[in-house]
Amino acid sequence: MDENRFEEIRVHAIGAIERTTSSSGLYEVKVSILGKHGKVSELMREMGKLSKEDRPLFGKRVNELKEELEAAFSAKEEQLKRQEWEERVQSEELDLTLPGPKAFRGRLHPVTLVIQEIVSIFQRLGFSVRTGPLIESDDYNFKALNFPEDHPARDMQDTFFIDEHHVLRTHTSPIQIRTMESEKPPLRILAPGMVFRCDSDMSHLPQFHQIEGLWIDEKVSMANLKGTISFFARTFFDQSVKVRFRPSFFPFTEPSAEVDCSCPRCGGQGCRMCGHSGWIEIAGCGLVHPNVLSYCGIDPKKWQGYAFGLGIERMAIIKYNIEDIRLFMENDLRFLEQFRV
Template sequence: MKQQLENLRSKAAELISDTKDQRILSEIRTRLLGRKGELTSILRSLKDLAPDERGQVGQLANKIKAELETLFDRAETALQQKAESAKLATEFVDITLPGRRFIPGRTHILNRVADELIEVFAGLGFQLAEGPEVELDYYNFEALNIPRDHPARDMQDTFYFSDNVVLRTHTSPVQIRTMEKQKPPVRVICPGKVYRRDADITHSPMFMQIEGLWVDKGISLSDLKGVLTEFVHVYFGKGIGLRFRPSFFPFTEPSAEVDIQCVICGGSGCRTCSQTGWLEILGSGMVDPELYKFVNYDADIYTGFAFGMGIERVAMLKYGIPDIRTFYDNDMRFLTQF
């Protein structure tokens, strides 16, 4: 058996030195040293040897196996280096070309603005709340005081999966879901993607909204004005004025649109603000008592207010971006500016 091992050593050394192909060398290695290779077959016969001879042969077998493994490794390395050298010899490499610059990733401008808005309202005591983007008609419309025959539905071109399942058109359903699970006081901010069938320079089929809700005992319109005034001054600067204009929303009464002083011209009038000096930024109002019936709140005890704004619109106003579509064009020349 010792002679068999020596013969295997000589045979392997000869094959390794004669082989010039990496694939063939790998096949030889498997044939000689693999689980079903020649060395393994020899080792299976150790059980037939006398105990004293078995130890000597086993040691020799392990020594020869280690030697052959080293030979195979060296040969594979040499063949690989030879193949790489041959490849480089036939390929032209311009070593004067500059290296490829690594461009680090960064937060998308809309996500950054969303994080900034959340931080502002968190400082005012609002907690983060989230909900599904595929929503039931009940939460998207019915529980917000918008029944099927309500004209306000015509204002929101909706993507329907079925009669009762839609892509949410606003983040207001999160407010209903939150009030269902939580008794007052409720003070939440609800950011997220929403969907409507609009597409032009100021509208996108998918866009981002952030809405706020505060329900408790004794909440009044003055609280709403105080919160929104503080938000505008923190986010846009203390010198920015704001005004409330009467409006209509099915889920608030009274309702108001909120305008801020034009950030482009400072209120003197320009093309961006249509020479008015004001820019619309959000809608707001006191929660309509009808909504409390859907969440089992006592309207005689609790009052509250809600507001909502488009995150794209806030970003456009703060950074002077004229076209909402640029947020979704994935043009790195635009995105890397922020």
């Protein structure tokens, strides 16, 4: 047995492995040593020339060499792979202080958010939503709501006229009428929508949104109305908010009230938003006038009801601290994108 040949192959192989710098190079070396025609296989083939007695020992020595070299290859392979991954990830380094691409933030308009929230609050009391047209006949917008023709109550709302008998609805109350005409009591409905007033200044837009609530049942009182609005104000603003009623006048309710809630911004201490009064007006309401019920074919002796109306923009102003009403109509992304939900 030629000890030197074993040693020669071993030294050559180990040297070649050490010198290799890439996985692909290592593979070539591996083929030249351990491959079908590699040096170790050559050695193996020489075993045939040996005597029977020498063969086992020789075979054992070859296997030992093969195992040793395979282990060396594996170790080197592992090392090279690690090295190569490292190099690759290093080359892929990014400066993450650079900004990412512009993300378009989908948003709902604050008016929609407020409507959705109000609807979800009143849904807990069993209310459901109804809507109606923007152009209303004089009958629906005024007459049915107990505004007689040539009555000064009509001056309370600056009206956009479309033709002799049609207006842009000045409130969402016509939806009450439409519902009472087409559905039977008991009723619990909410009517959100766009309304129009021929008026524009720092605190008035000619187009804004209201939500109207109507509850018709056999026994409905001002106490019920106060309970409902109080529940709403506490849920919408803050649990600590208090509600007070002030007498007022609307042709379609009797008694009528305007609703103030303790200012959610300052907790009633007085701030700019509440005009330093600690109270802020949020709604108009009252018990449905018997003339309105009769007009809709509902017997006022059997049924009673309450109705209330809230200004959506006003709610949004209070809730989101919006200082300029023009923002509602400009649709500026810098404004809209703030309303994350």
